[in-house]
Amino acid sequence: MSERPFGTRYALVAVALLVAAGCGGGEPGGEAGGGEAAPMESPVDPATAGHVSAAVTFSGTAPTTAPINMSSERVCAEKHATQPTEQSFVAGPNGGLANVFVYVREGLGDLQFPTPSAAVVLDQDGCVYDPHVLGAQVGQSLTIRNSDGILHNIKASPSENRPFNVSQPVNMDTNRSFSVPEVMIPVQCDVHSWMNAYIGVVEHPYYAVSDANGSVSLEGLPPGDYVVEAWHERYGTMSTNVTVATGQTAEISFEFTDEMAGSYVPIGAPIDLFHPDGHRGVDHP
């Protein structure tokens, strides 16, 4: 996709990382100001922009999700009114499928976007990651929060980015960031083997995660043709073409089906840079 020389991007990322990480591997509470380090205006004129609205649904037989036995972790068990279940499949009442990462995969050309100064937050609350699926921009600060006050370790295992594995034995925040795009980065807690999450890292702000109604909106896109991809941890990826016109909201839909169970699920697959053909996912028509 992008033909920009690596050097520029890495330099920006390196600066952002330095700010984010401080000098000794992370300064908790410190704002990671990717935006401060590289002040940049958005290249998109809001007056000409359009939007994409996606409906993500699931049809077929819903898989069973195992209940999580938290009896050994009283602090967490008490935070849940009912016994929590694993989050690999969360569907809404009207066929909506939650926790689907939807993002613009192609079509932005050489546009460069500022790194948001606000951090995205990954909370650990009741021995569950909240949210279970989230997105971040390259270089954007990710605040990992322990709201449980018991030991969690946060282990991110990317393949394009560098990994990390941080312990949080008390209520605290830890900041990290990722330097290159990667969909998706798995995160897990080794103390509580049921805890896992996925982070999608892209170079632009056009990503969102579906809610229980399955709805997603990508706002403020410059007019043009795009490839939008939807990623689900069980059913893999689907992509669709969409044309965005000024002031209009283009509607697209992704219908995941039970037949897609067992599909190739790209995890830690590169989007560009090292694999210019896009990632190695198999697209469903």
Next chain:
Amino acid sequence: MMRPSVVVWGVAALLGSAPAARAQVDGQAVYDRWCAGCHGVDGTGNGPAARTMLPRPRDFTTALYQVRTTATGELPTDEDILHVIDVGMPGTAMPGWEDVLSRAERDALVEYLKSLSRFFQGDAPEALDFGSATRGTDEAVARGREVYETVECWRCHGQQGRGDGESAPTLEDDRGVPIVAADLTQSWTFNGGGTVEDIYRRLRTGLDGTPMPTFSDIVDAGVISDDDLWALAHYVRSLSPQRTPRVREVVAAELLTDRPVPQTIDDPAWQTADRFYVPLAGQIVVRPRWFNPRVDGLWVQALHDGQDVALLVSWTDPSESPAPQWADYARRVLEVMGPDDEGAATEPGAPDQLVVQFPQELSEGLERPYFLQGDPRRPAYTWTWQSGGGGVIEGVARGMGSAIPQAPEAQHLRAAAQHEDGQWKVLIRRGLATDDEEDLALPVGRAVPMAFQAWDGDNGERGNQGAVSTWYFLFLRQRTPRAVYVAPPVALALTLAFGVLLIRQTQRSAGAGGRSGPGESAQFEASTSTEDGGIR
């Protein structure tokens, strides 16, 4: 760590020899010859021998290195990579190469390993500043124990550090294969080294690619202080013996003269009895083989009272197999480690087991039965203990796994077992002599060959698939003859008396100018020789 290598490089640069030497060595050739067998020609850790190893050999393409001086997720420095090549990784199959390869070869290897991953294209990583160790006072160790509680090390490593924490059965490494929480009571098996400095560094950097996280962030956040982290390192170090245990061939059983052998595990007599360390290795001779033994060593204590002998054998084992919470762990171990050998275990659920083995008959020479439970010509006489209340059974074996239990009326062993904080303690007692001709009578004052085998059922071990030792000896000490205690003081006293008398005599004769009478001198000699005779 850094300073010596800087000096070395400085000297090398002055001499101008290092760059020239490096240019001459082909790192890939060194790698292909010495490393590819395990790490694979492509560096992905999938060499022909990799299947017999857990943890699996490092995949160099991911640039994930456990032992570093850099922050979590950062690349290792060249010195970090060289250090691991030099000293190896204790507790794993990775040996040290310092004595095998030249410095130039090892340097070339570092460069080649880096070339296997695109991550090494950027700037060189920087080592963290670790400061210097605090003093390992009793207060520091006590504070370290508190920190161990605060930062919840016990979650994986267990209350007493034996890798038996509640999260231990679910752990896996970056390749998704099961990984154990380190047994903190065996510092000589710590992957990154067992000194206080090594431990502190691992706490600061984490062990990337494993579940072990960094604790730098909580120091930066002020949750604990840097001194606290050093205290934790001192505490962890204190869980292991001060020195790596020396392997002694002879397990000596002291003679108890004023009491019978202990019948219980918590009998105070065990606290003073000498402890002997017996290393174990996977049974890889007889099929089905086992390359991943959990039990890598036993502590053996022995006492006898002239009538009975008692052995107390202790070893780290996180669970009392079969434990439900470990069943999935065992299944995963079998998936990745099950050899293709016929008859290999495929299902978890086996108990833990200990075998103590002797020759069925002592030979006059040095000949012993085959170390794996004897052979048809020279059978082994075995004591087999199993978890789950099965007690301990006497048997006779003519080869690994062939033990036939003796008849119920011919069983003479008494056992007690205790599993606590990730450790088994098994006490086995028997009369030195029994009424059964099939049993080996245990002679006092003579070295009796003895060997051990141990199984952890929750590690997927059963049948022939366990850990084994080579032959050792059990030596029941003799009653010490009273003369040993009496003779030296008597001899000393007499020598002293003789000396004093001799000096006096000499002084007197010198002063008087006269001679000593021959009668007196003869008297001394006579009395001395009489005592000598008595001693003999």
